[in-house]
Amino acid sequence: MTYLTKPKLHHPTLQKNKVGYTRRDYEGKISTLCAGCGHDSISASIIQACWELDIQPHRVAKLSGIGCSSKTPDYFLGNSHGFNSVHGRMPSVLTGANLANRELIYLGVSGDGDSASIGIGQFAHIMRRGVNLTYILENNGVYGLTKGQFSATADAGSKSKRGVVNRDAPVDTVSLALQLGATYVARSFSGDKKQLVPLIKGAIAHQGAAFIDIVSPCVAFNNHEGSTKSYDYVREHNDSVNRLDFWPTRDAISIDYQAGAVIDVAQHDGSVLRLRKIHPEYDPLDRVKALNYIAEHQAKGELVTGLLYVHPDAEDLHAHLNTVDTPFNQLNARELCPGAAALAKINAALR
Amino acid sequence: MKPKRIESINDFVIKFANVNGSGSASANELFARSILRMGVPVSPRNIFPSNIQGLPTWYEVRVTEKGWLGRRGGVDLMVAMNPQTWNQDIAEIEPGGYLFYDSTRPLPQSKFRDDINVIGMPLTDICNATYDDSRQRQLFKNIIYVGALAALLDMDAGAIAELIGEQYKGKEKLLKPNLNAMQMGRDYALAHLKCPIGLRVQRADAVGKKIFMEGNSAAALGAVYGGATVCAWYPITPSSSVAEAFERYCKRLRVDPETGKNKFAIVQAEDELASIGMVTGAGWNGARAFTATSGPGISLMTEFIGLAYFAEIPVTVIDVQRGGPSTGMPTRTQQADILSTAYASHGDTKHVLLFPEDPKECFEFTAQALDLADRLQTPVFVMTDLDIGMNTRLCDPLEWDDAKQYDRGKVMSAEELQAGKDFGRYLDLDGDGIPYRTYPGTHPTRGAYFTRGTTKDRYARYSEAGPDYVDNMQRLLKKFETAKTLVPKPLLSAALHPARFGVIYFGSTSPAMAEALDALAAQGIYVNALRVRAFPFQDEIADFVAAHSKVFVIEQNRDAQLKTLLVNEAHINPASLISVLHYDGTPITARFIVKEIAAVTAALNVRPLKKDKAA
Numbered sequence: 001m002t003y004l005t006k007p008k009l010h011h012p013t014l015q016k017n018k019v020g021y022t023r024r025d026y027e028g029k030i031s032t033l034c035a036g037c038g039h040d041s042i043s044a045s046i047i048q049a050c051w052e053l054d055i056q057p058h059r060v061a062k063l064s065g066i067g068c069s070s071k072t073p074d075y076f077l078g079n080s081h082g083f084n085s086v087h088g089r090m091p092s093v094l095t096g097a098n099l100a101n102r103e104l105i106y107l108g109v110s111g112d113g114d115s116a117s118i119g120i121g122q123f124a125h126i127m128r129r130g131v132n133l134t135y136i137l138e139n140n141g142v143y144g145l146t147k148g149q150f151s152a153t154a155d156a157g158s159k160s161k162r163g164v165v166n167r168d169a170p171v172d173t174v175s176l177a178l179q180l181g182a183t184y185v186a187r188s189f190s191g192d193k194k195q196l197v198p199l200i201k202g203a204i205a206h207q208g209a210a211f212i213d214i215v216s217p218c219v220a221f222n223n224h225e226g227s228t229k230s231y232d233y234v235r236e237h238n239d240s241v242n243r244l245d246f247w248p249t250r251d252a253i254s255i256d257y258q259a260g261a262v263i264d265v266a267q268h269d270g271s272v273l274r275l276r277k278i279h280p281e282y283d284p285l286d287r288v289k290a291l292n293y294i295a296e297h298q299a300k301g302e303l304v305t306g307l308l309y310v311h312p313d314a315e316d317l318h319a320h321l322n323t324v325d326t327p328f329n330q331l332n333a334r335e336l337c338p339g340a341a342a343l344a345k346i347n348a349a350l351r
Numbered sequence: 352m353k354p355k356r357i358e359s360i361n362d363f364v365i366k367f368a369n370v371n372g373s374g375s376a377s378a379n380e381l382f383a384r385s386i387l388r389m390g391v392p393v394s395p396r397n398i399f400p401s402n403i404q405g406l407p408t409w410y411e412v413r414v415t416e417k418g419w420l421g422r423r424g425g426v427d428l429m430v431a432m433n434p435q436t437w438n439q440d441i442a443e444i445e446p447g448g449y450l451f452y453d454s455t456r457p458l459p460q461s462k463f464r465d466d467i468n469v470i471g472m473p474l475t476d477i478c479n480a481t482y483d484d485s486r487q488r489q490l491f492k493n494i495i496y497v498g499a500l501a502a503l504l505d506m507d508a509g510a511i512a513e514l515i516g517e518q519y520k521g522k523e524k525l526l527k528p529n530l531n532a533m534q535m536g537r538d539y540a541l542a543h544l545k546c547p548i549g550l551r552v553q554r555a556d557a558v559g560k561k562i563f564m565e566g567n568s569a570a571a572l573g574a575v576y577g578g579a580t581v582c583a584w585y586p587i588t589p590s591s592s593v594a595e596a597f598e599r600y601c602k603r604l605r606v607d608p609e610t611g612k613n614k615f616a617i618v619q620a621e622d623e624l625a626s627i628g629m630v631t632g633a634g635w636n637g638a639r640a641f642t643a644t645s646g647p648g649i650s651l652m653t654e655f656i657g658l659a660y661f662a663e664i665p666v667t668v669i670d671v672q673r674g675g676p677s678t679g680m681p682t683r684t685q686q687a688d689i690l691s692t693a694y695a696s697h698g699d700t701k702h703v704l705l706f707p708e709d710p711k712e713c714f715e716f717t718a719q720a721l722d723l724a725d726r727l728q729t730p731v732f733v734m735t736d737l738d739i740g741m742n743t744r745l746c747d748p749l750e751w752d753d754a755k756q757y758d759r760g761k762v763m764s765a766e767e768l769q770a771g772k773d774f775g776r777y778l779d780l781d782g783d784g785i786p787y788r789t790y791p792g793t794h795p796t797r798g799a800y801f802t803r804g805t806t807k808d809r810y811a812r813y814s815e816a817g818p819d820y821v822d823n824m825q826r827l828l829k830k831f832e833t834a835k836t837l838v839p840k841p842l843l844s845a846a847l848h849p850a851r852f853g854v855i856y857f858g859s860t861s862p863a864m865a866e867a868l869d870a871l872a873a874q875g876i877y878v879n880a881l882r883v884r885a886f887p888f889q890d891e892i893a894d895f896v897a898a899h900s901k902v903f904v905i906e907q908n909r910d911a912q913l914k915t916l917l918v919n920e921a922h923i924n925p926a927s928l929i930s931v932l933h934y935d936g937t938p939i940t941a942r943f944i945v946k947e948i949a950a951v952t953a954a955l956n957v958r959p960l961k962k963d964k965a966a
C-alpha cells in the first residue's frame with residue numbers, strides 16, 4: 001500500500017477558530033477506506049466538532065482497537081498522538097493513558113466487532129469505571145476488515161450479503177452502556193452530521209464516560225436489502241428523541257425557544273446541552289426511563305437516536321481514585337520517591 | 352527400647368501441621384520471629400492449599416545459626432495439629448526426631464512410631480477449661496502451643512513477650528490474654544513435660560542488621576521507590592500480595608500531605624488482558640506503570656506484550672512464578688515461566704528478564720525494571736516466584752541512594768522539537784538501537800505520531816514495505832544487544848580450588864545453592880558457581896561455560912528452560928551443560944543439589960580433593 005499525505009493547500013479564506021486553527025488543521029491522512037463508508041463521515045464529524053470546540057489538536061489522544069473503524073484515527077487530527085492498539089482492547093489502553101495524564105482529551109474509536117464481541121468485557125468495564133473519554137463506536141453490524149462476517153450487533157433476522165440470516169440476539173451497546181454506568185449516552189447515524197456533531201461536542205465536554213453508538217453503514221458488506229444497518233434502513237427507522245444544540249457556556253446561548261420545548265443541561269465544565277424535544281415525554285436525565293424507552297421502541301423495530309442520557313455532575317475515575325492534579329507523567333523522583341530516611345525506618349520495622 | 356534423640360542447638364527443622372483458617376499463621380510467625388529476636392536466623396516457609404478454610408496447611412521453620420536459608424528437607428520436630436494429615440506428618444519425622452501433639456483424645460499406639468520421641472499435651476482440655484468462647488479456644492490454642500514450645504526448646508520467653516507486646520501495642524484488650532496464653536502453655540510444659548528436649552535455641556549474634564520480609568512486599572516497595580504511579584492487576588496467587596502491598600505502602604508514602612491526594616492509581620482490572628493493556632497505555636503516555644501476575648496471567652497478556660515490544664512501550668511485569676494451570680499445585684513454587692516470558696507473544700519477540708534471589712533483589716530489580724523499561728522502551732519482567740514472594744525471608748536491609756534520579760530514557764521535549772531536532776519515532780539517532788519517543792500532547796505541530804504494531808517506517812509512517820520491516824527488526828535486535836550492557840551482571844562465586852566443574856543457577860535457588868556449595872566443598876568437590884541475574888545473557892556467561900569441562904544448570908522446572916535459553920541465545924553447546932531439575936512444587940534443597948552433583952562427579956570419576964590440599 002502506498003502512503004498518502006494530504007496536500008496542505010491553505011486557502012486564505014479558511015476560517016480560523018478561537019485557538020487559531022482552520023478546519024484543515026484537524027484533518028489527518030487521506031482515508032484508505034471504501035468510498036462511501038460510513039466511518040469516513042464520522043471522521044468528518046469529529047474534525048468538525050473539534051474545530052468548533054476550539055480544541056488544540058495536539059491536546060487530544062486518539063486510541064482505537066483493530067478494524068476499519070479503528071483505522072480511522074489516522075484520518076483525522078494529524079497532529080495528535082494516535083494508538084492503533086489490540087483488537088477489542090482499546091478501553092484498557094485508554095484507561096492507562098488517561099491515568100498517566102489527566103489533562104489530555106481522550107477519544108476512543110472502536111467498531112462493533114471490536115466492542116461488542118472480542119472487547120465486550122473491556123467496553124463494559126471502562127463504562128463502569130467512569131473513565132473520562134469520548135467512546136465512539138462505529139457500528140455497521142459486520143466485521144468490515146475481515147470481510148463481512150456478522151458482528152454481535154447484527155439484528156436477529158437481518159440478512160448478510162450472501163443471504164444468510166442472523167439468528168442470534170443482538171447486543172445493544174447503548175442499553176449496556178446505560179446499565180453499566182456511562183454518564184453520557186447517545187446514538188446517532190453517520191449520515192446525520194447535524195445530529196452527530198453536537199453530540200460529539202457534548203461528549204467531549206462531558207467529564208466522565210461518554211458513549212456514542214453511531215450506526216455507520218459498511219458499503220462493501222452490509223448496505224443491501226435485508227440489512228438493518230444500511231443507509232436506507234436507518235433513514236426509514238430513525239426515531240430521534242431530541243436534537244442537541246451544544247453551547248460552550250450559558251452566555252453563548254443565542255437561540256431562544258418557547259418554554260417547554262427545550263431542556264437545558266449544564267455540564268460540569270460550564271457547557272450547556274440544549275435539547276430540543278422531539279418526543280416531549282422523553283427525559284434524558286432519567287436513566288431507568290431511558291432504558292425502558294429504548295427497549296420499547298427497539299421492539300417495534302425503531303432505532304432510537306439522540307442524547308439518550310446524561311448525568312451532568314458525573315465523577316470520573318480520577319475522582320474515584322482521588323489522584324493528584326498534576327499529570328502522573330510529569331512527576332519525578334522528587335515527588336515520588338520516599339527516600340533513604342523513610343527506607344531506614346521501614347528496615348527498622350522489619351527486624 | 353528408648354528411641355534415640357536428635358540433639359542440636361540452633362540447627363533444626365520444625366514443622367507445624369495446621370488446618371487452614373484456624374488462626375495458626377500468626378502464632379507460627381510469632382514463634383519464628385522470637386527465634387530471630389534471639390539472634391538466630393530462621394527461614395520459614397508456608398505450604399498452603401488453594402482454599403481459605405478447612406484444608407491442611409503447613410508452616411516449616413528452619414532454625415539455622417549458620418544462616419542457610421534454603422529449605423533443608425526432613426523434619427526434626429513436628430507440631431501435629433491436624434488429624435487429617437496425621438499419618439503423612441508422622442512419617443515425615445526424622446528418626447530420633449520429636450512429635451508434639453494434642454493428647455486430649457487418646458490415640459492408639461499404632462498411630463505413633465517407635466523411633467521418634469512423642470510429647471503429648473492436652474491442649475484442647477486446657478483451652479476448654481480456660482475459655483468459654485469457641486473461637487477463643489481455637490485461637491489461644493495456637494498461642495498456648497507456642498508457649499509450650501518455648502519451654503521445650505529452652506527459648507527466651509522474654510523475646511516472645513516482647514514481640515507480643517509490639518504486635519498488640521495500644522490494644523491492651525488483646526495484649527493481656529495473648530501474654531497469658533503464652534505463659535500458660537509455658538508453665539504447663541515446664542511442670543508436666545520434660546524440658547528441654549534435644550533441640551534447643553540458644554541466644555546468638557547471627558542476625559545482625561538483617562531484615563525479615565516477604566519478596567512480594569519488597570517488590571511492591573521497589574515499585575514505590577522506582578516511581579511507579581499506575582498499578583493495574585488481577586488477583587492471582589502468589590502475586591496478589593504485590594499489588595496489596597503496593598497499596599499499603601502508597602497510602603503511607605505517596606499521599607500528598609497538603610492536598611491529601613494520591614500520587615498513585617491502583618486499578619483492579621477485569622482480567623489480565625485489561626491489566627496489561629492499562630500498563631501499556633500508561634507507559635505509552637509517559638507514566639511508570641506495572642502489573643503483578645503469575646503464569647496464567649502471563650498467558651493472557653502475551654498479545655499485548657508483543658504489541659508493547661513492537662510499538663516500543665515501557666511495561667514492567669512482576670511475574671511471581673508458580674506451577675502450571677488450574678488450582679492446587681499452582682500455589683506451590685516453580686521457575687517455570689522462563690521461556691513463556693522470554694519469548695512471549697506472536698512474531699519475533701524477546702524480552703528482558705531479571706531474576707532476583709531474595710526480597711532485597713526484589714526491591715532493587717523492580718525499581719531497576721522501571722528504569723530499564725523506560726530506557727529500553729520495552730517490556731521488562733521481574734521473575735520472582737512463590738518461594739521468595741510469599742515467605743518471609745531474612746535478607747540484607749534495603750538500600751536507596753537519595754542522589755539517584757529516575758532514568759526516563761529518550762524522550763524528546765517540546766524545546767528539542769521546537770529547535771528542529773530530527774524526530775523519527777523509530778529512527779536510531781544514537782546507534783544503540785533505541786529511538787526517541789514523545790509524550791502525547793508535547794508540541795502543537797511536531798512530534799506526534801501514530802502508534803502501530805509493525806507496519807511502519809523509521810518516521811512511524813504507514814509502510815508495508817519489506818525493507819522497512821526488516822530495518823526495524825534489525826534495530827530491535829541492536830536494542831536487545833544494548834540491553835545486555837544495562838541489565839544486572841551475573842555474579843561469580845569462585846571455589847577455593849581450581850575447578851573443572853561449574854554451576855549456573857538463578858533466582859530462588861540461591862540460598863540452597865550457597866549451602867550446597869559449602870557441603871560439596873566439605874566432601875572435597877569444588878565447583879565454581881555463576882548466578883545468572885538477567886536475560887539477555889552477557890558474554891561472561893558463555894565464557895564461564897567455556898572455562899569448564901561441564902556446567903550444571905540448576906532449575907526448578909521440568910524442561911530445563913534456562914538451559915534451553917542458554918543454548919539458544921548464548922550459543923552454548925548443549926553437551927557442555929548438565930541439567931539438575933527440581934519441580935515437585937517444594938523449594939529446591941541443598942541436599943538435592945549435592946546429591947545430584949555428587950552423583951555425576953562420581954560417575955565422571957572425579958576424585959575428591961583432600962580438603963586442605965589444592966589440586
Ligand SMILES: Cc1ncc(C[n+]2csc(CCOP(=O)(O)OP(=O)(O)O)c2C)c(N)n1
Binds near residue numbers: 066114142144146151
Ligand atoms: C486477536 C485478534 N483476532 C482477530 C483479529 C482479526 N480482526 C481484525 S478486524 C476484526 C473485526 C473488526 O470488526 P469491527 O470492529 O466491527 O470493525 P469494522 O471493520 O467493521 O469497522 C477482526 C476479527 C485481530 N486483529 N486480532
Ligand code: SF4
Binds near residue numbers: 033034217220
Ligand atoms: S469494508 Fe466496510 S467498514 Fe471497511 S472500509 Fe469498506 S465500507 Fe468501511
Ligand SMILES: [Mg+2]
Binds near residue numbers: 067141
Ligand atoms: Mg463493524
